[in-house]
Amino acid sequence: MRYKILTVDDSKTVRIIVRKAFKTFDCEILEAGNGVEGLALAAKENPDLILLDVTMPVMDGVEMLTKLKSDPALKGIPVMMLTAEGGRDNVLKIAKIGFVTTW
Amino acid sequence: MPAAEQITDSLIRDNIARAVGDVFKTMLGREPVLTPVAGANLDQVWPVQSPLAGNPRPHVVGTVGFIGDANGLIYLYLDIGFARHCTCQLLGMTEAELEAAGDEVMNDAIGELTNMTVGSFKNGLCDAGYPCKLTIPSILHGSNFTIEPISSVTRLIYHFDCGGHRIIADVLMKQEE
Numbered sequence: 001m002r003y004k005i006l007t008v009d010d011s012k013t014v015r016i017i018v019r020k021a022f023k024t025f026d027c028e029i030l031e032a033g034n035g036v037e038g039l040a041l042a043a044k045e046n047p048d049l050i051l052l053d054v055t056m057p058v059m060d061g062v063e064m065l066t067k068l069k070s071d072p073a074l075k076g077i078p079v080m081m082l083t084a085e086g087g088r089d090n091v092l093k094i095a096k097i098g099f100v101t102t103w
Numbered sequence: 104m105p106a107a108e109q110i111t112d113s114l115i116r117d118n119i120a121r122a123v124g125d126v127f128k129t130m131l132g133r134e135p136v137l138t139p140v141a142g143a144n145l146d147q148v149w150p151v152q153s154p155l156a157g158n159p160r161p162h163v164v165g166t167v168g169f170i171g172d173a174n175g176l177i178y179l180y181l182d183i184g185f186a187r188h189c190t191c192q193l194l195g196m197t198e199a200e201l202e203a204a205g206d207e208v209m210n211d212a213i214g215e216l217t218n219m220t221v222g223s224f225k226n227g228l229c230d231a232g233y234p235c236k237l238t239i240p241s242i243l244h245g246s247n248f249t250i251e252p253i254s255s256v257t258r259l260i261y262h263f264d265c266g267g268h269r270i271i272a273d274v275l276m277k278q279e280e
Contacts, residue, residue: 011211011215011218012211013193013194013208013211013212013214013215014215016194016195017130017193017194017215020194020195023195055237083222084218084219084221084222084223084225084226084237085222085236085237086222086223086226086229087225087226087229087230087234088229088230089229089234090226090229
């Protein structure tokens with residue numbers, strides 16, 4: 001089975017790094033540049049994992065995660081937050097919405 | 104919440120050393136070592152010469168700020184050869200591919216490395232009781248230039264040796280009014 005991984009980040013550089021990181025695995029990498037595009041792609045492709053940035057234009061990662069977890073069809077998709085906006089308080093705030101891990 | 108003036112030089116030094124070390128090791132497989140500048144301590148305190156004084160080679164400088172209970176800016180200096188090398192390694196590109204892609208790709212890559220480094224530094228401040236947020240990154244290119252802060256800023260400059268290449272972290276912290 002070929003896993004689908006959705007990377008949602010406004011930085012093209014980060015999306016390239018994610019693509020490179022999974023190059024040796026049998027994965028299909030899907031890319032979105034903000035939360036709106038990310039939600040649309042998640043609904044269309046039903047990925048096995050979402051790698052989600054926090055600070056993005058149009059719709060940020062916290063809002064996308066909130067919408068994702070309130071959608072019965074999408075809430076089961078595991079989410080890993082991939083962000084420079086870490087720190088204990090930020091992690092705890094986002095953990096309340098629901099994610100797998102943060103990096 | 105502790106007052107911002109209680110942010111000590113050692114908290115800044117430990118945070119920047121950890122941040123630079125973690126990012127360059129994780130993203131590039133390198134191990135930068137904090138090194139004293141000749142004739143100085145590990146902490147060079149303002150006023151000091153420009154980080155590029157006596158070094159005429161072209162440099163790329165990534166900048167990201169942080170605002171909140173602690174306010175400041177960090178400039179990360181890399182000579183252009185090392186910046187190109189880091190970009191190629193980070194993005195899995197050859198030198199020829201980078202040459203064809205142009206400066207924009209290098210700017211994005213160094214901006215992202217700076218964002219990760221300052222993000223890690225900022226997270227250390229948050230965990231120490233000084234919540235703050237990152238600003239957007241920007242990039243400077245050039246030779247023989249100086250960046251001079253205004254007098255109400257504390258400036259600390261750290262040099263790292265990274266396998267023969269030099270990384271300079273120029274940390275500017277706004278003093279409490």
